[in-house]
Amino acid sequence: MKIAVLPGDGIGPEIVAQAVKVLKALNLNLTMTEAPIGGAGYEAAGDPLPDATLQLAKDSDAVLLGAVGDWKYDKLERHLRPERGLLRIRKELNLFANLRPALLYPELAGASTLKPEIVSGLDLMIIRELTGDIYFGQPRGISTLENGEREGINTMRYNESEIKRIGRVAFDIAMKRNKKVCSVDKANVLETTELWRQVMIELSAEYPEVELSHMYVDNAAMQLIRAPKQFDVMVTGNIFGDILSDEASMLTGSIGMLPSASLDANNKGMYEPSHGSAPDIAGKDIANPLATILSAAMMLRYTFNDEANAVKIENACKKALAQGYRTADIATEGCNLVGCNAMGDAVVAAL
Numbered sequence: 001m002k003i004a005v006l007p008g009d010g011i012g013p014e015i016v017a018q019a020v021k022v023l024k025a026l027n028l029n030l031t032m033t034e035a036p037i038g039g040a041g042y043e044a045a046g047d048p049l050p051d052a053t054l055q056l057a058k059d060s061d062a063v064l065l066g067a068v069g070d071w072k073y074d075k076l077e078r079h080l081r082p083e084r085g086l087l088r089i090r091k092e093l094n095l096f097a098n099l100r101p102a103l104l105y106p107e108l109a110g111a112s113t114l115k116p117e118i119v120s121g122l123d124l125m126i127i128r129e130l131t132g133d134i135y136f137g138q139p140r141g142i143s144t145l146e147n148g149e150r151e152g153i154n155t156m157r158y159n160e161s162e163i164k165r166i167g168r169v170a171f172d173i174a175m176k177r178n179k180k181v182c183s184v185d186k187a188n189v190l191e192t193t194e195l196w197r198q199v200m201i202e203l204s205a206e207y208p209e210v211e212l213s214h215m216y217v218d219n220a221a222m223q224l225i226r227a228p229k230q231f232d233v234m235v236t237g238n239i240f241g242d243i244l245s246d247e248a249s250m251l252t253g254s255i256g257m258l259p260s261a262s263l264d265a266n267n268k269g270m271y272e273p274s275h276g277s278a279p280d281i282a283g284k285d286i287a288n289p290l291a292t293i294l295s296a297a298m299m300l301r302y303t304f305n306d307e308a309n310a311v312k313i314e315n316a317c318k319k320a321l322a323q324g325y326r327t328a329d330i331a332t333e334g335c336n337l338v339g340c341n342a343m344g345d346a347v348v349a350a351l
């Protein structure tokens with residue numbers, strides 16, 4: 001099992017080191033090879049996705065990624081910025097299906113900013129389309145109009161096959177869960193998502209057992225905070241999924257708890273926390289590594305078909321939380337406050 005390890009920027013190296021430690025503790029037959037991406041790629045090779053990094057990712061069965069980005073790169077031309085490296089690797093590897101499970105560990109019911117009764121028992125799977133939408137649509141850019149003022153352009157677009165394949169992922173996952181899919185769109189205003197809704201309805205004919213509902217994204221944002229447990233599987237486009245998954249992370253206590261899997265059609269995948277490089281806390285050993293460790297568990301589940309070891313990692317995270325270990329973002333009164341590295345150690349000990 002070959003894994004490309006791409007720590008990236010900011011807290012990336014700190015959190016990835018914890019996930020690597022946990023994977024090593026399982027004594028599996030893994031080969032892990034590190035390479036730079038994002039700002040680190042730019043520093044090493046003048047490219048946020050160096051050729052050698054992309055080649056390594058292509059030659060591996062799975063990619064474990066930390067995060068990319070730092071304010072200091074914000075002035076670079078767009079194609080040189082760290083975020084572009086991440087978008088390119090997703091596109092190059094055809095990772096169209098992004099699974100972001102928002103699961104509340106009972107121990108963290110008090111860590112959410114919402115009342116415990118609103119979030120307790122939450123188990124929501126957000127499925128975000130990852131290689132289309134306004135993120136990649138052409139035309140795009142900033143140009144100068146005839147009257148001299150500037151105009152910014154991005155294009156929201158989805159074709160039928162792109163919608164269908166992410167819809168299938170959602171329905172297939174729903175069949176293994178509670179057979180409920182909520183498709184989130186803005187079909188009242190945007191034609192792209194009007195087509196999205198039509199295709200979802202057509203596809204649902206192939207899944208008679210699954211109950212399909214639709215919700216406008218503005219209402220969905222509100223309902224996630226009002227009554228999040230009404231949702232089971234939520235499927236949506238790239239930009240709505242980006243925003244809603246950050247929102248949903250707070251239901252689990254912290255953005256530091258939300259893992260993700262980005263899969264192609266053959267379950268080859270890239271695994272990364274849903275959060276960013278958190279430059280504000282980088283280098284301080286205070287980041288929460290659990291989203292990254294839980295992403296490694298998703299890697300064993302989805303790419304390596306190793307459910308037993310995936311569950312082992314998840315249970316070890318649960319145990320560390322039950323023992324009171326908390327990083328600052330999920331700290332509650334009387335907890336055992338630890339840093340990033342010590343949280344990784346606590347998970348390894350629990351394994």
Ligand code: NAD
Pocket residue numbers: 011066067068069070071083086255256272273274275276277278279280281286287288289291329
């Ligand atoms: P962010 O997710 O990095 O941080 C938002 C807030 O959450 C910050 O206060 C941060 O300290 C906190 N946070 C994030 N992860 C945490 C963790 N594991 N433990 C504790 N606290 C955590 O988002 P941002 O500040 O908007 O963006 C920072 C940089 O990250 C930008 O360059 C952005 O483009 C990039 N980014 C990258 C990814 C990715 O690589 N997948 C995702 C989002 C943002």
Ligand code: IPM
Pocket residue numbers: 069083086087242274276
């Ligand atoms: C994420 C991030 C990325 C996205 C950025 C950094 C390109 O926010 O993984 O959620 O918008 O997809």
Ligand code: MN
Pocket residue numbers: 242243246274
């Ligand atoms: Mn995001």
